[in-house]
Amino acid sequence: MARFSFSRWLGILIKEFIQLRRDRLTFGMIVGIPIIQLMLFGFAINSDPKHLPTAVVMADPGPFSRAWVAAMRNSDYFTIVGSVDERQAAALLDRSEVQFVVTFPPGFNRDLVRGKPPTLLVEADATDPMATGGAISVLNKLGAEVFAPDLPGLRPPAQPLVDLRIHRRYNPEGVTAYNIVPGLMGVILTMTMVLMTGLAMTRERERGTFENLLATPATPLEVMTGKIVPYILIGLIQVTLILLAARWIFDVPMHGNLLLLYGVVLVFICANLTLGITFSSIARNQLQAMQMTFFFFLPSMLLSGFMFPFRGMPEWAQAVGNVLPLTHFLVLVRGILLKGNGIDMLWAQIWPILAFMTGVLTIGLKTFRRTLD
Amino acid sequence: MDELVIDVAGLNKRFGDKHVVRDLGLQVRKGEIYGFLGPNGSGKTTSIRMLCGLLTPDSGSGTCLGLDVLKDSAAIKRQVGYMTQKFSLWDDLSIVENLDFVARMFGMADRREAVDRAIDELGLGGRRKQLAGTLSGGWKQRLALASCLLHRPRLLLLDEPTAGVDPKARRDFWEEIHRLSASGITILVSTHYMDEAERCHRLAYIAYGNLLASGTADEVVANCQLNTWEIAGDGIHGLAGRLRQLPGADLVASFGTTLHVSGTDRPRLAASLQALQKDTGLVVTPVAPSLEDAFIHLMQHTADPLGN
Numbered sequence A: 001m002a003r004f005s006f007s008r009w010l011g012i013l014i015k016e017f018i019q020l021r022r023d024r025l026t027f028g029m030i031v032g033i034p035i036i037q038l039m040l041f042g043f044a045i046n047s048d049p050k051h052l053p054t055a056v057v058m059a060d061p062g063p064f065s066r067a068w069v070a071a072m073r074n075s076d077y078f079t080i081v082g083s084v085d086e087r088q089a090a091a092l093l094d095r096s097e098v099q100f101v102v103t104f105p106p107g108f109n110r111d112l113v114r115g116k117p118p119t120l121l122v123e124a125d126a127t128d129p130m131a132t133g134g135a136i137s138v139l140n141k142l143g144a145e146v147f148a149p150d151l152p153g154l155r156p157p158a159q160p161l162v163d164l165r166i167h168r169r170y171n172p173e174g175v176t177a178y179n180i181v182p183g184l185m186g187v188i189l190t191m192t193m194v195l196m197t198g199l200a201m202t203r204e205r206e207r208g209t210f211e212n213l214l215a216t217p218a219t220p221l222e223v224m225t226g227k228i229v230p231y232i233l234i235g236l237i238q239v240t241l242i243l244l245a246a247r248w249i250f251d252v253p254m255h256g257n258l259l260l261l262y263g264v265v266l267v268f269i270c271a272n273l274t275l276g277i278t279f280s281s282i283a284r285n286q287l288q289a290m291q292m293t294f295f296f297f298l299p300s301m302l303l304s305g306f307m308f309p310f311r312g313m314p315e316w317a318q319a320v321g322n323v324l325p326l327t328h329f330l331v332l333v334r335g336i337l338l339k340g341n342g343i344d345m346l347w348a349q350i351w352p353i354l355a356f357m358t359g360v361l362t363i364g365l366k367t368f369r370r371t372l373d
Numbered sequence B: 001m002d003e004l005v006i007d008v009a010g011l012n013k014r015f016g017d018k019h020v021v022r023d024l025g026l027q028v029r030k031g032e033i034y035g036f037l038g039p040n041g042s043g044k045t046t047s048i049r050m051l052c053g054l055l056t057p058d059s060g061s062g063t064c065l066g067l068d069v070l071k072d073s074a075a076i077k078r079q080v081g082y083m084t085q086k087f088s089l090w091d092d093l094s095i096v097e098n099l100d101f102v103a104r105m106f107g108m109a110d111r112r113e114a115v116d117r118a119i120d121e122l123g124l125g126g127r128r129k130q131l132a133g134t135l136s137g138g139w140k141q142r143l144a145l146a147s148c149l150l151h152r153p154r155l156l157l158l159d160e161p162t163a164g165v166d167p168k169a170r171r172d173f174w175e176e177i178h179r180l181s182a183s184g185i186t187i188l189v190s191t192h193y194m195d196e197a198e199r200c201h202r203l204a205y206i207a208y209g210n211l212l213a214s215g216t217a218d219e220v221v222a223n224c225q226l227n228t229w230e231i232a233g234d235g236i237h238g239l240a241g242r243l244r245q246l247p248g249a250d251l252v253a254s255f256g257t258t259l260h261v262s263g264t265d266r267p268r269l270a271a272s273l274q275a276l277q278k279d280t281g282l283v284v285t286p287v288a289p290s291l292e293d294a295f296i297h298l299m300q301h302t303a304d305p306l307g308n
């Protein structure tokens, strides 16, 4: 491949900017889509996910605490990932590796035998309130079922055996907008970024200008990246619009570092643009590019954890979802905005996006046709 | 003068099961204006695209500006100015933006001056900010030509550059072409106009993918071995049909107020025409066959295997 020429690349960039500025419809889309979607997604779709990863902090091992853990496992709502100490538990929750942390306090077994309801602390990652709702209501019923056969005489009717304390972390009131709005940011970026770049190259092909572009010494890498950059700027504008709406219309808390958020957004935008430009070089015309975009967009909506809680999906769907950048982006945005996560906690979600991007760019450069064949 | 700028042999191109270019061989010398002629769909555009690396030939070999047409297309592109048949500059960029973009793509050091000069030469100084898409057809052609000359290519590949251009602009265009040729630039130009064909130093005639004739205009005409008579007089208007029936007449064409009758079998056609002259009193004079006679003859004598 010929050497990358910065001045040629700049030329392509300038051309794209000028064309974009003259394209009123696209400009309308940039501003219109985020606003319309934000307004439309006031509703939430319910679901009842099971097998949620749960960590146990066991300060008092004994027959009753063990029975409790077994009952949780049997309920199908919880998958016990292990026993950890308090610090580890907090980290697991922060990194979204578990949905719940259940803490058995010292003296749990003793208090129970004495008929004095011991405290059972359940910390839930409530960034996606839908994901935790079903499991928490099951927990409430669990006490009676576990202990009834063992402690028949000790149970005063209608009084709970265990003092269940549930802490909804990160989103105490269970506001769905906290989840939906950051999620929407990812969905909007996926749709507009992939679509707009998807059309970028096929448009040239349909108008016949591709022949002229090919007749110049411009290389595939220069053309592809030169066409991507203007859209990065557009993506950042969209994100800013959504964040402003999140803050001032939906009152979404912003705990994390905004600069970090923009950094993550940048990676995500680039991944989507790379995909779009690759679609663009594979598709023969704009219609095909559009179809490819929607073919990608649907699983992104359904399998990323935006529509339905990720952990509620069957395994194969989770496997597909894990390939999609949106899946990781959702965890990242919620982590930064709602949990105040730092960069050290995010890496596990960033590299899958980078891997996706590298893979797609490779395909894109391979399929870029340097000829009209 | 004998350095070959284009020297290809055995170029083939198929689209699906359509064999669009067959065993094309072309030799174009430095500084030459080489005309490329042939009926619609004969493969001219396809051939030109193969020469500048926009299409990969299925088979064949050769050089363009001393570079391998199959392997060095990137290097070829840098020294070739290609004007597409269909306007392919950006409609939503202005004249100056289009030229500036092309200049950047070719990495020109004196970009600004070159663009300004091109606009001045076009005489479009007052409209430099007009969007290219809003230009009239002829002006689009002239802009496209200016844009492919911008980076001072050594070889020009022009695909029907004067389609839709007015006579004055056409003459200016050809004068420019001859000036460029005199300065050592080689030009391959496809055209459907006979007067333009006659202005070329040498010609190639391609039909349905086959190269049927090449050489100077005189050579092409001579190789057809046509014998032509001009027929003039009253009442020739209804005569064409009858002339075609004459034994030995291969081809009848109207030229203004006269008719040209041509055939390869000289004695047979001469006898027929003598009889006709006696019969009708028309004036029949032998003339030299024109390039157009030769081309129409070539066209009629090739079946179209593609069926288009």
Ligand SMILES: Nc1ncnc2c1ncn2[C@@H]1O[C@H](COP(=O)(O)OP(=O)(O)OP(=O)(O)O)[C@@H](O)[C@H]1O
Binding pocket: B015, B018, B020, B038, B039, B040, B041, B042, B043, B044, B045, B046, B047, B085, B306, B308
């Ligand atoms: N990309 C393509 N795919 C399939 N067929 C093609 C393609 N490009 C050209 N053809 C076919 O190749 C044949 C030659 O086309 P080409 O454009 O080279 O003709 P041309 O001599 O330039 O004609 P014209 O004088 O009308 O410009 C035509 O039959 C055309 O339909």
Ligand SMILES: [Mg+2]
Binding pocket: B044, B045, B046, B085, B159
């Ligand atoms: Mg053509």
